[in-house]
Structure formats: structure tokens, C-alpha cells
Amino acid sequence: MWSYVGHIEWTSYRFRPAGSPPLGMDPLGSRGVLGVIEECFSAEEQEEADEGITVTRNQLQEKVVEMENFAGHLEEIFLTVEENFGRQEQHLEQHYNEVLQTLSQRYDQRAARLDLDKKSRLEVLYGQLLGCGRTMDSSKELIEAAQGVYRSQDRRLFLKAVMPTIQRIEEFAKEEMDLTLSTALEINTTEDDLSDVKTMMDSISVVPAPSAPVINPQMANSATQTSLRVRWNLFSDDTVEFYELFYRPVLEDLPADNTHGTDVCKVKVKETHCRVTDLLPNAQYELWVMATNTTGISPASEKALYMTVPSPPAIKERGCSSCPEAALIRWDSGNNNPVDSYTVEITEMDTHGAQCGAAEAIVAVPSCQCLIQLQQDRRYMVTVRAVNIGGPSEKSHPLGVSTTGTLFHLLEDTAHPCLSISEDGFTMFYGDEELPLSALAFDDNNFARCVAVLGDLLPVRGQHYWEVAVDDYTEFRVGVAYEDTNRNAYLGATNTSWCMRHILTPTRHKYEFLHDGWSPDLRITVNPMRIGVALDYDGGTLSFYNVELEQHLYTFHCCFQSYVHPCFALDNPGGLTVHNGVEAPGYTRN
Amino acid sequence: MHALFDHLNKMALTQVSSNKCAGGYQKVYEHESVELQCKMKFAVYLPPKAETDKCPVFYWLSGLTCTEQNFITKAGAQQAAADNGIIIVAPDTSPRGCGIEGEDESWDFGTGAGFYVDATEEPWKNNYRMYSYVTEELPKLINSNFAADPDRMSISGHSMGGHGALVCTLRNPGRYKTVSAFAPICNPIGCPWGQKAFAGYLGADKSTWEAYDATVLAASYDGPKLDILIDQGGDDQFLSSSQLLPDHLIAACSAKKIPVVFRRQPGYDHSYFFIYSFMSDHIKHHAKYLNA
Numbered sequence: 013m014w015s016y017v018g019h020i021e022w023t024s025y026r027f028r029p030a031g032s033p034p035l036g037m038d039p040l041g042s043r044g045v046l047g048v049i050e051e052c053f054s055a056e057e058q059e060e061a062d063e064g065i066t067v068t069r070n071q072l073q074e075k076v077v078e079m080e081n082f083a084g085h086l087e088e089i090f091l092t093v094e095e096n097f098g099r100q101e102q103h104l105e106q107h108y109n110e111v112l113q114t115l116s117q118r119y120d121q122r123a124a125r126l127d128l129d130k131k132s133r134l135e136v137l138y139g140q141l142l143g144c145g146r147t148m149d150s151s152k153e154l155i156e157a158a159q160g161v162y163r164s165q166d167r168r169l170f171l172k173a174v175m176p177t178i179q180r181i182e183e184f185a186k187e188e189m190d191l192t193l194s195t196a197l198e199i200n201t202t203e204d205d206l207s208d209v210k211t212m213m214d215s216i217s218v219v220p221a222p223s224a225p226v227i228n229p230q231m232a233n234s235a236t237q238t239s240l241r242v243r244w245n246l247f248s249d250d251t252v253e254f255y256e257l258f259y260r261p262v263l264e265d266l267p268a269d270n271t272h273g274t275d276v277c278k279v280k281v282k283e284t285h286c287r288v289t290d291l292l293p294n295a296q297y298e299l300w301v302m303a304t305n306t307t308g309i310s311p312a313s314e315k316a317l318y319m320t321v322p323s324p325p326a327i328k329e330r331g332c333s334s335c336p337e338a339a340l341i342r343w344d345s346g347n348n349n350p351v352d353s354y355t356v357e358i359t360e361m362d363t364h365g366a367q368c369g370a371a372e373a374i375v376a377v378p379s380c381q382c383l384i385q386l387q388q389d390r391r392y393m394v395t396v397r398a399v400n401i402g403g404p405s406e407k408s409h410p411l412g413v414s415t416t417g418t419l420f421h422l423l424e425d426t427a428h429p430c431l432s433i434s435e436d437g438f439t440m441f442y443g444d445e446e447l448p449l450s451a452l453a454f455d456d457n458n459f460a461r462c463v464a465v466l467g468d469l470l471p472v473r474g475q476h477y478w479e480v481a482v483d484d485y486t487e488f489r490v491g492v493a494y495e496d497t498n499r500n501a502y503l504g505a506t507n508t509s510w511c512m513r514h515i516l517t518p519t520r521h522k523y524e525f526l527h528d529g530w531s532p533d534l535r536i537t538v539n540p541m542r543i544g545v546a547l548d549y550d551g552g553t554l555s556f557y558n559v560e561l562e563q564h565l566y567t568f569h570c571c572f573q574s575y576v577h578p579c580f581a582l583d584n585p586g587g588l589t590v591h592n593g594v595e596a597p598g599y600t601r602n
Numbered sequence: 603m604h605a606l607f608d609h610l611n612k613m614a615l616t617q618v619s620s621n622k623c624a625g626g627y628q629k630v631y632e633h634e635s636v637e638l639q640c641k642m643k644f645a646v647y648l649p650p651k652a653e654t655d656k657c658p659v660f661y662w663l664s665g666l667t668c669t670e671q672n673f674i675t676k677a678g679a680q681q682a683a684a685d686n687g688i689i690i691v692a693p694d695t696s697p698r699g700c701g702i703e704g705e706d707e708s709w710d711f712g713t714g715a716g717f718y719v720d721a722t723e724e725p726w727k728n729n730y731r732m733y734s735y736v737t738e739e740l741p742k743l744i745n746s747n748f749a750a751d752p753d754r755m756s757i758s759g760h761s762m763g764g765h766g767a768l769v770c771t772l773r774n775p776g777r778y779k780t781v782s783a784f785a786p787i788c789n790p791i792g793c794p795w796g797q798k799a800f801a802g803y804l805g806a807d808k809s810t811w812e813a814y815d816a817t818v819l820a821a822s823y824d825g826p827k828l829d830i831l832i833d834q835g836g837d838d839q840f841l842s843s844s845q846l847l848p849d850h851l852i853a854a855c856s857a858k859k860i861p862v863v864f865r866r867q868p869g870y871d872h873s874y875f876f877i878y879s880f881m882s883d884h885i886k887h888h889a890k891y892l893n894a
Contacts, residue, residue, distance in 0.1 A: 520856075533836070533866035537855040561861045563829050564887070599890055 103220060111212045118206070137193065154184060221308035222250035225284075225301045227316040235402035237293040240318045243285040244301045250310075252303040254282050262296040262317065294322035294347040294400060322351045322398035322405040325380070329411060330437060331468075333420040334593075336388040338472040339413045342381040343396050346408070351398040356382045357407070361391040375399075383471060386415050389595070418476040419593035420468040420578060426458050426499075427465040431582065439589040440465060442582035462489070462502040464581035467590070469495060471575045476547040477596035478578060479559055482514065484521070484539055486586030489513045491526075492547060492554055492576040503581045505529050510568050511579065512543065512556045525556070525566045534566060542591075545578070546600040555600065562599050615747055618643060624684040625650040628674055633743065637735040638697040639728055644740065645670040646748060647680050651687035658754035658779070658892035659744060660885070662692040663736065665761030666795075667714045670694045676874035682885035688892055691744055693736060695762070697729040711799055717790070718766030719814045721803035730803055733814070737770055737777075756888045760784040760877055761840070762795070768816035768830075768851075775825020779891040782831040782884045784877050785838055788851035789817040795845050817847070820854040830855070830862040831887045833880045835870030 158181060161173045227244040234241040242257060260276040279286055291297065296319050303310040323346045331342035341356060354377040362368040374382060386392060391414050395407040421437050432441050442463050454460050470476050470492075480490045489503040491511025497503075504511040504526025513531070515522040521539050524531035536558075543565075544557035555567040580588060618630040626649040635642040651657055660683070662673050673679070673692040683690050696716030702725050705712035716732035745752045756779045759767040764786025771781040790796020791811050800811040812818040832848065840846055848864060855862045870876040 533868065535852050535862070535864040535866075537852055537862040537864075538859050558861065561827060561829065563861045563863065564890070565863060598894070 107212065111209055114209050114212065115206075118209070140193070151184065154180060220250075222246075222252050222303035222305055222310035224311040225252075225255065225303050225313045227299060227301050227313045229316060230318045230402065233403045235319065235321045237321050237323055237405060238291050239287050239289040240291060240297065240299075240320060240402075241285065241287050242299055242316075242318065244313060245284060246303070250303065251305050253305045254280055254303075255284070255286075256280050256302050256304065257286050257288070257299060258302070258312075259288055259297050259299040261292065262298050291320050293320055293405070294349055294351060294398070295320050319400055319402035321402045322347045322400050324406040324408045325354065325396045325398050327394070327396060327408050327411045330421045331381075332411060332413070333418070333468045333470070334386075334413050334415060335418040335470065335472050335474070335476055336415050337386060337474055339384050339386055339392070339394070339415070340381065340468075340471060341384065341394055341396070341411065341413075343408065345380055345398060346405070347398060351405075352400045353377055354380070354382070355397045355399055355404055356384065357395045357397070358384060358386070359393045361393055361412075363391075365391075367393070386413070389416050390414075414593060417592060417594040417596065418470065418478055420470065420478075422580075422590070423466045423468055423577070425455075428459040428461075428463040429454070430463050431459075431465055433465070438591070439587060440580060440582065441587040442585050444585045457499070459499050459581075461500055462581050463583070464489070464503055464579060466493065466495075466497075467578035467580070469575055469577050470547065473549045475549075475551075475596060475601070477594065477600060478545055478590060478592035479594060480543045480545065480580070481589040481591060482541060482543060483586065484541075485516070486588060487514055487516055487583035488586070488588055489526070489579070489581040489583065490543055490545065490556075490588070491579055492545075493579040494574060494576055497579070503579050504531075509579060510554050510570060511581070512545075512566070513583075514539075516584070523565070525568065527568060527570070532566065536565060538563075540565070544597070544600055546596060547576070549575075557600055559597075562597065564599070615743070623647070624680040626652065626680065626684050628680060630670060630674075635697070635735060635739060637731045637739045638700075640697045640700050642697065642735075643670050643694055645674045645690075645692040646744070647674065647683050647690040647692075648748065649684045649687050649689065652689060652749045655687070656749050656751040657687050657689045658756070659689045659691055659741075659750045660888050660892070661736065661740075661755060661757045661767075662690060663718060663757070663759030663763030663766040664692065664695050665759070665763045666695070667709050668695050668763075669714070672874065676878065677881050678878045679881050679885060682882045682889075686885060686889035686893060688885065688889060689744075689748060689750055691740065693740055696732060700729045702726065702729065708798075710795055711802055715762065715799065717762060717796075717799040717803060717814070718769060719800070719803050722810065723803055723805045726803050732766070733770070736766065737774060754779055754892050756780045756892055758782045758784075758884060758888065759786070760874075761846075761872065762787055764788075764832075765790055765796075765814075765816060769814050769819065771828065772816060772819035772823050772825075773813070775823070779894075780829055780888055782833075782887055784832075784880070784884075785834050785840070785846060785872055786816070786832060786848070786851075787846055789815060789847040791815045791818065792847055792850065793845045817850045817854045820851060820858055820860055823858055823860060828860055829887075829891070830860065831884060832862060832864045833876075833884070834864065834866050835872060835876045836866050836868040837870060838872045838876075840872050 154177075158177050161170060161177050164170045164173070225244045225246060227242070231241070231243070242259075244255070244257075246252060257279045258276055259279075277288075279288060288297075288299075296317055298315050298317055300315045301313045325343040325346040327341060327343045333340050343354075345351065353375070356374045356377055357371050358374075359367050359371040360369045374384065382396075384394070391412065393410045394413055395410045397404040397407055399405070422433055422440070424433055424437075427433060427440075430442055430447060432443060433439070434441075459465070480488075482488050482490075489511040491503065491509060493503060493509035493511075497508040498506055503509045504513060504524070505528075507528040510527040511525075513524040513526050515524065521536075523534060523536050525534065538558065538561060540558035540560070540563075542559040544555075544559045546553075546555040546557070548554075549572055552571045553567050553569055556565040557563060558565060578590075580590065582588065615631045615633050618632050620627055620629045622628075626647060629646050629648065630643055631646060632641055632643045634640075649657060662677075662679075664670075664673055670692050679690055695714050696712070698713060702712070709715070716730055718732045718736060719730070720733045721727045721730035741752075741755065744750050755777070757767040757770055758781065759765070761784070764783030765788070767781050767783055768786055768788070771778045787793060787796060790800060791808065796811075796815070800808075800814065804810045804814070832851075834841060834846070834848055838846070841848075852862060852864055854860075865880075867876070867880065870879065
């Protein structure tokens with residue numbers, strides 16, 4: 013600004029007509045000036061002139077614009093300088109006022125002190141004076157007495173009085189006369205300490221201490237899980253030698269204005285930005301800046317609140333399920349404190365495991381689960397990020413999802429205590445051993461009579477299919493149930509569950525298809541070892557098949573009021589295995 | 603030559619009736635049967651799909667006293683057949699008007715009671731050849747005269763017809779894509795009906811009866827995997843009078859691992875009201891295999 017130099021080029025243009033119009037009685041006549049000029053020039057000359065006029069006009073216009081800009085700049089400079097001077101003036105005025113004030117204060121103080129001094133001295137002197145007066149009075153009296161005695165005619169009286177009087181005079185004469193002034197005559201003038209005034213005077217010509225910097229609000233995507241990028245600005249044109257950035261975590265149990273707590277950290281930087289590291293994830297920090305120069309330290313800037321990005325979530329593989337047209341993904345937040353939302357990213361994979369197609373993202377997921385619409389018979393990779401105002405976290409570990417068939421896991425907290433589940437989560441056993449009563453821990457969610465377990469909810473309309481591998485010796489129940497099916501009842505005994513049941517009698521195998529305690533009367537000649545279960549929410553059917561024979565066994569026609577869970581139970585010691593994620597065979601589809 | 607022309611003439615069909623039904627046509631034809639040596643009627647339901655494509659064929663064998671009419675008027679199969687694009691052929695239950703002495707004496711033997719056997723005894727052996735009629739002559743006739751897919755056929759029936767369907771299937775492994783039955787006579791050798799009929803048609807040697815007994819045939823079945831659906835009314839008087847004996851068939855199939863789903867339907871009797879109630883389940887069962 014100070015060194016702005018405006019540069020204008022002036023070129024002068026003048027019209028030079030090719031010739032002058034003829035003068036006559038009526039030099040212009042009715043044709044007017046332009047008419048005359050027109051007449052005097054030939055067409056080409058006119059054209060040339062026209063061109064020249066246009067060019068000139070354009071140039072002039074440019075110049076006008078430049079001038080206007082220059083004028084504007086000058087005005088700005090003027091204003092800035094005026095402002096700066098104004099500020100300087102203010103600043104100086106303020107300073108001098110302060111100095112004057114200080115001096116005047118000092119003067120008053122000094123004057124008061126002197127006054128006090130004077131007063132006390134005068135008092136002392138006056139006291140002394142009074143003392144002298146008294147002494148004078150008593151000596152005057154003594155002299156008068158002596159004179160009286162001297163003048164006395166009576167010799168006898170004279171003799172009587174003379175000795176005491178002489179004695180008195182002698183005594184009096186022995187008295188020391190203190191003729192010194194009880195106070196010094198000089199007035200002690202102590203040197204006033206005017207050093208601070210001097211400092212103030214000196215500092216007038218020195219650069220002022222900086223004003224408080226302006227700390228910027230957090231920029232998007234500038235934070236990581238453990239660091240924050242903080243920026244701030246100088247206030248106007250302060251001179252600053254370095255900055256100090258203070259920060260502390262904002263914890264719920266500390267008062268908000270605890271700026272002197274022991275957990276305040278400090279970083280010294282020369283730039284107007286800083287990356288603060290070693291922070292906790294998903295945490296809010298309060299930051300403020302102070303600028304320092306040779307004169308002093310600025311006041312603290314406003315406090316800004318920044319947030320580090322959260323830690324990435326962890327997808328719960330056993331908590332996820334999928335079906336031909338959708339997948340339900342569940343995850344652990346990965347953060348102790350709440351985050352604002354989650355973002356779920358889905359990428360389609362080809363048969364070789366490579367990415368194909370662009371990634372899709374579902375943002376603003378409010379809770380730790382998400383139902384994603386997908387396409388049938390594809391493979392996908394899903395990752396989740398946690399998001400807060402600082403930005404998104406790193407991606408979670410990915411989960412592979414296949415939309416062939418329906419895949420679900422068993423809800424182990426619904427399992428009867430006597431039911432144990434294999435490590436892979438798909439085989440269940442009802443052990444032979446009697447468990448001690450203490451091991452039979454029941455809560456609201458697990459089955460207490462029927463040795464049963466629920467699979468994860470199938471929350472998507474359409475068709476679902478899974479298979480169950482069983483053996484001849486195991487009495488089982490396999491089917492579906494509503495989430496709120498009575499945990500004290502047997503599967504199929506209530507109207508909230510439907511199942512195929514295998515019963516072993518001494519003579520034969522019996523199969524029932526139970527709902528609300530009722531079963532059709534059916535005989536099956538080949539015992540199924542692998543049962544296909546096909547659920548059709550829209551058609552309202554639940555069908556069972558002998559997979560090895562591709563044989564249809566039975567179909568329930570129901571009207572499902574809400575989504576159901578696959579359910580499994582063992583009525584005698586034995587085991588069964590769930591096979592899911594398999595495509596429904598053609599013979600099971602309508 | 604004469605025989606040949608005769609034969610050719612006898613291949614000709616005469617339409618007896620035609621009614622539009624469920625978008626297709628319920629027709630009845632008459633022809634001179636070679637096997638049965640008499641005029642025979644049969645019913646054919648042609649679904650809408652038959653106008654443009656070859657369709658699979660479902661053969662229905664009716665029970666005692668029935669003709670080709672009972673099924674087409676009472677069973678209510680046409681809609682399901684139309685929906686699944688299946689031709690339904692329903693023949694008569696025996697040769698008619700042959701003039702055999704005693705043919706009309708009983709309702710459970712002779713006319714209307716052919717038992718789907720090839721009789722070996724006089725006076726029945728010339729005409730009473732329902733087994734060959736159903737398994738040979740009729741399919742050839744259907745395949746040459748209608749838009750039928752010769753490789754896709756299945757069979758079903760009620761009571762005596764159920765017995766016929768089971769026997770045809772077990773004796774011809776691989777020919778029928780599937781089989782089902784309504785209240786079939788499962789073990790004719792063991793029940794009064796069967797004993798009466800076989801004695802009359804096949805003679806006293808019970809070993810010849812075994813070839814027409816589904817329970818016996820099942821015990822020695824060796825062929826492609828079957829998938830048999832059987833519905834039985836719980837209040838069926840013939841069940842309680844031991845004419846039907848499904849438990850015997852079930853036992854034989856369990857032992858031989860022949861897949862059967864046998865459904866006992868409480869409250870239902872032996873009539874076409876029972877057949878009507880479960881016909882769509884059976885057509886669906888057949889369609890699964892015919893349209894695969």
C-alpha cells in the first residue's frame with residue numbers, strides 16, 4: 013500500500029482533418045459541421061477517419077477506466093494512511109495521556125507527602141516555640157522576683173529571700189538551653205522513581221504489543237484421529253515475533269473456563285498455523301493463541317473448539333446378515349463418546365476379488381447399523397467410517413458381503429443354556445451331560461424350556477432360503493418365529509412360531525409341521541437329512557423341502573405380521589448344522 | 603393292407619364336444635380303440651399355451667363308476683392347467699358297449715371298473731386291456747393329434763385310477779416325470795375290490811396279480827428317483843373299510859426309500875369334493891416336474 017505507484021500513460025490525440033471546409037457566406041449552411049466535414053472527405057478518408065475515431069475512443073475509454081482505478085487506489089491509500097495515522101494518533105494520545113496521568117498522579121502524591129512533612133515540622137517547631145515562650149516567661153518572672161528582692165527595703169526580707177533566689181538563679185543558669193531546632197531546616201527530597209514513566213515515554217516510539225490474534229474455526233478435513241491443524245490470523249498489521257498456542261481437552265467434568273488447569277499444553281510457533289499432535293480421537297479441544305513481540309504479549313484470542321476425528325468403527329461380522337437384495341451391517345462404534353453419524357461405503361467386487369464400479373456411500377447413518385439395498389448374486393466390500401464435526405475417521409476393516417442366498421448368524425444370547433454353539437457359529441449341540449443348576453443362567457431373552465435358539469432377524473421382504481443338516485437320531489424343530497415368541501414355550505406350540513418337527517417313536521419317524529400347536533397329518537417315507545427352508549414374505553408362505561431328493565414336504569400359508577427370525581431347537585441330545593448363503597434351488601421358487 | 607387301413611381309420615378322432623374354459627378348451631373326442639376293440643371317448647383340456655407351443659401332458663385316471671365326464675365337470679382342474687400350460691387327458695375307466703355278459707352286473711367290476719389291467723381271462727381279455735390303452739395307445743393318439751410334448755408326461759388318478767397311476771409309473775421307470783394320487787387303492791391284492799377284480803380279469807394265480815399291485819411293485823422298484831404325492835380323506839368310508847390300505851404302500855416305500863408325501867386330510871371323504879379341494883396342489887406338484 014505504502015509503495016503503490018500508479019502509472020498512467022498519457023498519449024495525446026488530436027484530430028487532424030484532411031482539409032478545412034470552404035468558407036463562404038454560409039460556411040456551414042444547412043449541412044451543419046458534420047455535413048461539411050463529410051463533404052470534404054472522400055469515402056476512404058472518411059472510413060479511415062471513422063476507424064481512427066473508434067480506436068481513439070476505445071483508447072480513451074481504457075484510459076478513463078485506468079484513471080478511475082488509479083483514483084480509487086489513491087483513495088484507498090489515502091483512507092488507509094488516514095486510518096493508520098488516526099490509529100497512531102490515537103495510540104500516541106493514549107500513551108501520552110497515560111504518561112501525563114501517571115506524572116500527575118506522582119505529583120499529587122509527592123505534594124501530599126510534602127504537605128504532610130511541612131505540617132509535622134511546623135507542629136514540632138511550634139511546640140518548641142511554645143516551650144521557649146514558657147522558659148522566657150519563667151526567667152522573666154525570676155528576674156522580676158530577683159529585682160523585687162533587690163529593691164526590697166527590708167534587709168531582713170532581703171536576706172531571707174536572697175539566698176533562695178540566688179539559688180534559683182544559679183539553678184536556672186545551670187539549665188542547659190537547648191537552642192537547637194528540633195527539626196532540620198532542610199527538606200529531604202527523595203528521588204521519585206520515575207523509571208516507569210520513562211519506560212512509557214520510551215515505548216511510545218516503540219512497536220506496540222500485539223492485539224489478540226483471530227483464531228480460525230476448524231477447517232473441514234483438516235483433522236486426523238490424533239492431530240488437529242489450527243490456523244489463526246494476525247490482527248491488522250501487528251508485528252509479531254512468535255505465537256503461543258494453548259490447548260486443552262474439553263472434558264465434561266471440568267468447568268469451562270479452567271484456563272489455568274494443569275492439562276493446558278502450549279506450543280510455540282512462528283507461523284500462523286500449527287499441527288497439534290498426540291491427541292485423543294473423537295475428543296473436543298479448546299484452543300487459543302497469544303502473540304508475542306519485543307514489547308509484550310497480546311491478550312488471548314477467542315477460544316476455538318476443535319474436534320479430532322473419531323477412531324474407525326469395527327464391523328461385527330457375526331452381527332451382519334445378507335439376502336439377495338439387501339444386507340444388514342452392524343458395527344461397534346470404536347469410540348467411547350458418541351459420534352455424529354456414520355458413513356457406510358460399498359464397492360462391488362468381481363469374481364476375482366477386484367473392485368469393479370465406483371464406490372457408493374451412504375452418509376448420515378445415525379446408529380450402529382444400516383440396511384443396504386444391493387443387487388442379487390453379486391459380491392460387495394463394505395467399510396464404515398465414524399463422522400464427527402472434525403471429519404470422517406479412517407475406514408474400518410472391510411467386510412465381504414455376498415448377495416447369493418440369505419446369510420444370517422445365530423443370536424447366541426437367545427440360546428437355551430443347554431445349547432452350545434460351535435466356533436464358526438453354525439452348528440448347535442444339545443449335550444448329554446446334565447448341567448448343574450448354577451450353569452443354567454436365564455434372562456429375558458433366552459429360551460428356558462425348549463432347547464432352542466433364534467437366528468438373526470430377516471428384515472427384508474421377498475424370498476429367503478436356507479438349509480439345515482440333521483440326522484436320523486436327532487429330534488429337532490426347524491422353522492421361523494417372531495422376535496417376541498414366548499421364551500417359555502416350545503417352538504410351534506404358539507401362534508408366533510412355525511416349524512417342522514421330527515419325532516422319534518419306537519416304531520417309526522414322525523414328522524409334524526407345527527403352528528399354534530396344530531400339525532397336519534403327514535407321512536414321509538424318506539427321512540430328510542438336509543432340509544431346505546424357503547420363506548416368502550410377500551406370498552405369505554413357509555415351505556420345507558428334502559434337499560437331496562428335491563422333494564417338497566409341506567408349505568405353511570401364513571400372513572406374517574412382522575419380520576421373523578429363523579429358529580432351531582433340539583428336543584433330544586444331538587446336533588444340527590445351519591447352511592446358509594446358498595442360492596434357493598429352482599424347485600423352491602414359485 | 604386291409605388291417606393297415608383299418609388301423610389308420612381307427613387313428614382318426616371325432617370331436618364330441620368343445621367348451622371354452624379358463625381361456626383354453628375342454629374337448630371330448632371319440633375314436634375306435636385298437637386295444638379295447640370298441641369306441642372310446644376321452645376328454646382333453648387344451649390350455650391357452652397349446653395354441654402356440656407344445657405342452658406337457660397330465661394323464662388323469664378316474665375311479666370306479668366314472669366316465670370321462672366326472673373329472674372334467676367336477677374336479678376343477680382347468681384353471682390350474684391353464685395357468686401352468688399343461689394338457690390334461692382323462693380317458694374313460696373301461697371299454698363300453700362290448701356286449702360282454704355280466705359286464706354291467708356290478709359297479710366295481712366290468713363296465714366302469716377296468717382296473718387298468720390287461721385281462722388274461724375270458725370273456726374279458728379281448729376288450730379289457732386298459733393298461734395297454736393308457737400306457738401305449740392313448741399317448742400315441744394324443745402325441746399325433748395335439749400340441750403335446752411326447753417327452754414330458756405325468757400321471758395321476760383317484761381311487762382305482764390312483765391305483766392305475768401308481769402301477770403305470772412303477773412298471774415304466776422313467777416314463778412319467780411324476781405321479782400323484784387321491785385316495786388310491788394302494789394294495790389291491792389285500793382288499794376286497796382288488797381281489798374281486800383280479801380274480802375276474804387275471805385268474806386265480808395270485809402271482810399274476812402282483813404285476814398290478816403298487817405295494818408289491820414298490821418293494822422291487824428300481825428306477826429313477828420318484829416324488830409321489832398322495833392325499834387321503836380322513837373321513838373316507840373306503841379307508842375305514844380297508845379297501846385302500848395306504849399304510850402298506852407307505853411301509854413298502856419307506857423300506858425302499860421311495861419318496862412319498864402322504865397327507866391325511868381330516869373331514870374329507872372319497873368324493874370329487876375332496877379331489878376339487880386339493881387338485882391345485884397336485885397340478886402344482888406335476889407342474890414342477892413337467893415344466894422343469
